[in-house]
Amino acid sequence: MSFDTHETSAFRPHSSHWGVFTAAMRDGELVVRPHAGDSDPNAILQNFPTALRHRARIAQPMVRRGWLERGPGPDRARGRDDFVPMAWDAVLDLLGGELRRIRDSHGPGAVFGGSYGWASAGRFHHAQSQIHRFLNCAFGGYVASVNSYSSGAASVIVPHVLGEYEKLTKHNVTWDQVAQHSEVVLAFGGMALKNAMVAGGGISDHVERGAMRSARARGCEFILVGPLRSDLPEEAGAEWIANIPGTDTALMLALVHTLVSEGLHDRAFLERFTTGWPVFEHYLLGTTDGQPKNAAWAAPITGVAAEAIRALARRLHGRRVLVTVAHALQRAEHGEQPVWMGAVLAAALGQVGLPGGGYGYALGAIGYYGRRANAVPGPTLSQGRNRHGNYIPVARIADMLLNPGTTYRYNGQTRTYPDIRLVYWAGGNPFHHHQDLNRLRQAFAQVDTLVVHEQAWTATARHADIVLPATMTLEREDIGYSSHDPLMVAMHRIAPPYAEARDDYDIFAGLSRRLGTEEAFTEGRTAREWLHHLYARTQQGLRDLGLPAPAFEEFWEAGRLRLPQAADDGGPWRAFREDPDSNPLPTASGRIEVFCATIAGFNEASCPGHPAWLPPIEVPGPGASLHLVANQPATRLHSQLDFGAHSLASKRRGREVAAMHPQDAAERGINDGDIIRLYNLRGACLAAVRLTTDIRPGVVQLATGAWYDPADPHEDRPLCVHGNPNVVTRDAGTSALAQGCTGQLTVVEVERFTGNLPPIRAFDPPA
Numbered sequence: 001m002s003f004d005t006h007e008t009s010a011f012r013p014h015s016s017h018w019g020v021f022t023a024a025m026r027d028g029e030l031v032v033r034p035h036a037g038d039s040d041p042n043a044i045l046q047n048f049p050t051a052l053r054h055r056a057r058i059a060q061p062m063v064r065r066g067w068l069e070r071g072p073g074p075d076r077a078r079g080r081d082d083f084v085p086m087a088w089d090a091v092l093d094l095l096g097g098e099l100r101r102i103r104d105s106h107g108p109g110a111v112f113g114g115s116y117g118w119a120s121a122g123r124f125h126h127a128q129s130q131i132h133r134f135l136n137c138a139f140g141g142y143v144a145s146v147n148s149y150s151s152g153a154a155s156v157i158v159p160h161v162l163g164e165y166e167k168l169t170k171h172n173v174t175w176d177q178v179a180q181h182s183e184v185v186l187a188f189g190g191m192a193l194k195n196a197m198v199a200g201g202g203i204s205d206h207v208e209r210g211a212m213r214s215a216r217a218r219g220c221e222f223i224l225v226g227p228l229r230s231d232l233p234e235e236a237g238a239e240w241i242a243n244i245p246g247t248d249t250a251l252m253l254a255l256v257h258t259l260v261s262e263g264l265h266d267r268a269f270l271e272r273f274t275t276g277w278p279v280f281e282h283y284l285l286g287t288t289d290g291q292p293k294n295a296a297w298a299a300p301i302t303g304v305a306a307e308a309i310r311a312l313a314r315r316l317h318g319r320r321v322l323v324t325v326a327h328a329l330q331r332a333e334h335g336e337q338p339v340w341m342g343a344v345l346a347a348a349l350g351q352v353g354l355p356g357g358g359y360g361y362a363l364g365a366i367g368y369y370g371r372r373a374n375a376v377p378g379p380t381l382s383q384g385r386n387r388h389g390n391y392i393p394v395a396r397i398a399d400m401l402l403n404p405g406t407t408y409r410y411n412g413q414t415r416t417y418p419d420i421r422l423v424y425w426a427g428g429n430p431f432h433h434h435q436d437l438n439r440l441r442q443a444f445a446q447v448d449t450l451v452v453h454e455q456a457w458t459a460t461a462r463h464a465d466i467v468l469p470a471t472m473t474l475e476r477e478d479i480g481y482s483s484h485d486p487l488m489v490a491m492h493r494i495a496p497p498y499a500e501a502r503d504d505y506d507i508f509a510g511l512s513r514r515l516g517t518e519e520a521f522t523e524g525r526t527a528r529e530w531l532h533h534l535y536a537r538t539q540q541g542l543r544d545l546g547l548p549a550p551a552f553e554e555f556w557e558a559g560r561l562r563l564p565q566a567a568d569d570g571g572p573w574r575a576f577r578e579d580p581d582s583n584p585l586p587t588a589s590g591r592i593e594v595f596c597a598t599i600a601g602f603n604e605a606s607c608p609g610h611p612a613w614l615p616p617i618e619v620p621g622p623g624a625s626l627h628l629v630a631n632q633p634a635t636r637l638h639s640q641l642d643f644g645a646h647s648l649a650s651k652r653r654g655r656e657v658a659a660m661h662p663q664d665a666a667e668r669g670i671n672d673g674d675i676i677r678l679y680n681l682r683g684a685c686l687a688a689v690r691l692t693t694d695i696r697p698g699v700v701q702l703a704t705g706a707w708y709d710p711a712d713p714h715e716d717r718p719l720c721v722h723g724n725p726n727v728v729t730r731d732a733g734t735s736a737l738a739q740g741c742t743g744q745l746t747v748v749e750v751e752r753f754t755g756n757l758p759p760i761r762a763f764d765p766p767a
């Protein structure tokens with residue numbers, strides 16, 4: 001890798017979702033060093049050096065040949081066609097014309113601009129903010145998406161039953177409280193460090209490992225409930241209860257049943273702070289359906305012995321217990337239930353609102369949970385107002401594109417899918433994040449035009465009609481800020497843009513010029529002027545607190561600014577516990593809703609009025625099939641920089657590595673290091689296999705993020721030769737309540753792959 005310009009031998013500050021760092025060009029090579037103050041830096045940073053000038057980068061604007069020759073319209077050739085390079089002016093003219101055509105003939109409601117994705121850390125060049133601002137301010141609106149692939153179920157159910165979702169995750173039990181107060185941390189789905197290593201907007205110190213180490217040294221007991229032992233770090237010294245995936249709600253019900261039947265539940269807390277307990281208790285004890293949800297009932301469902309469940313319940317009684325539930329659990333069918341039931345368990349233990357106790361929903365799922373909030377506002381680019389207003393729950397995109405005009409249920413409403421003609425994406429990779437990718441390909445074949453801004457040739461870019469090369473974060477100036485990290489970072493430019501790549505901002509400015517709305521989008525500012533403008537909000541916040549507020553130039557020169565943080569006060573649940581009448585929760589009753597009349601009133605069989613065990617549709621058949629846990633990767637953020645050295649080093653024979661129990665492998669004649677084929681009716685992918693006893697038998701684990709790489713893109717259900725689990729996951733909502741993503745858990749068959757090993761072409765630019 002060599003650079004002929006912009007040799008910056010001095011280390012300059014920069015930031016990413018996976019950590020603050022400094023970087024310099026040394027002898028033509030990019031050198032990246034983690035932030036000196038980071039106690040546990042994230043090795044993912046080392047994907048940058050090889051990624052910066054990798055052949056997978058997009059060098060120039062490209063237009064799909066079929067779209068150019070036949071014009072916009074539904075086309076099965078997407079993802080199979082070749083591309084024609086085009087000059088920037090010409091491609092922006094072309095796209096400007098297409099945007100006008102769609103708006104004039106169909107209106108902004110024919111444009112899907114949800115554009116879900118993590119994009120990059122800088123707050124100005126944040127691609128989601130840029131695209132939404134462009135569509136709102138310069139185009140006239142768009143069909144949006146709501147909620148996230150991360151927490152689709154939780155973010156909808158929590159406001160009904162517990163209060164503000166954002167507060168539950170970001171203003172609640174902190175890592176400091178865990179270190180100082182928790183006696184037992186009962187972690188459903190664990191708290192894997194790979195997840196907490198990442199925080200949107202940047203993170204300057206990874207504290208989770210240290211907090212667990214301190215808690216453990218003080219005598220705190222960690223109990224991991226889940227099929228993968230690696231979901232808590234060694235420092236936690238955890239006891240492992242390896243339940244069958246997707247059965248946590250049944251286990252929690254049995255724990256509460258034991259507490260109730262042995263008189264160990266906190267009646268006074270339930271009476272004072274919750275509503276609807278008696279209705280739930282009838283279900284729990286089986287007076288409504290004849291089936292007590294006791295330990296004997298839960299044992300065959302969960303794969304955990306009845307006596308072990310009872311013993312665990314007794315062990316929780318009378319101690320400072322923190323119940324955590326990982327996001328992963330709600331990224332599955334009926335994902336609302338473990339979220340709700342975790343709160344009911346914490347309430348039955350009477351722990352909600354105590355320091356280091358209660359319900360730490362999603363603690364450890366991401367780096368900005370379990371920390372103190374900044375006391376001053378951060379830089380935020382206004383996205384303007386969407387005058388169109390229509391939206392879909394984010395994970396229903398394929399349903400929307402395949403079924404325009406049909407109705408679906410969401411959060412108590414019956415809604416109608418719009419008729420989308422143009423899909424515009426910047427900063428996300430649906431061929432990474434969506435489920436049942438063969439179905440997604442059919443869905444994308446329906447639209448007139450698919451536009452993608454990308455830095456690299458992801459499968460999403462390959463399926464686009466118009467591909468616009470975007471700069472990588474290292475190639476632009478920005479401000480790194482996360483709401484719960486005290487370090488605001490002046491992200492200096494480290495390298496010049498790759499080939500003809502442009503900032504998303506410049507691309508949208510060029511398009512808005514063609515639409516006659518440039519001023520509305522840019523407000524007459526250059527990118528540098530925007531940084532000044534956005535910084536002023538934080539500066540004012542500091543002034544309001546009577547603190548020194550350095551000028552922008554001073555901040556830029558220093559490279560960072562340490563911000564004041566709010567107190568660790570336990571948030572709304574502490575205040576509620578101290579005085580529930582003065583500080584009610586923002587639920588309908590002002591209490592924790594163990595039975596929720598609002599949800600019951602929606603009449604959804606898939607989400608009744610109290611937490612319940614609802615068996616999943618897909619379960620492994622006897623003998624043949626396995627549960628597939630498709631979780632977050634450890635060596636990259638989602639699919640980002642999968643072509644970087646650190647991510648590549650984790651693969652075997654170029655493929656993503658799946659973990660399997662030796663017992664399951666032996667039954668299938670599979671050896672460590674073999675290539676396996678994971679398949680079901682939806683599709684198939686290859687992976688290399690690693691055998692380990694740190695996984696429950698009956699479960700195979702394959703992380704997300706290996707770029708989709710079809711052996712023959714012309715087939716309808718091609719084999720992904722690289723190991724993207726989303727070719728086999730199920731594209732169905734969590735329930736009619738939240739319609740969240742269910743990609744975490746599915747059922748597959750696994751066999752040894754004996755054919756000729758197809759080459760990996762995911763990182764080669766298309767013809």
Ligand code: PGD
Nearest residue numbers: 117118119120150427428429433453470630638639640743
């Ligand atoms: P990323 O790989 O981060 O995944 O899905 P998401 O789409 O966020 O994609 C971001 C893309 O943005 C990358 O392709 C990157 O190159 C591009 N990009 C980065 N910076 C810029 C920029 O400045 N400009 C432009 N134009 N592009 C940029 C993540 C999603 O996946 C999430 S959040 C979760 S939690 C889900 N998890 C699962 C799961 O557990 N199991 C399954 N099966 N599936 C999941 N999918 C979900």
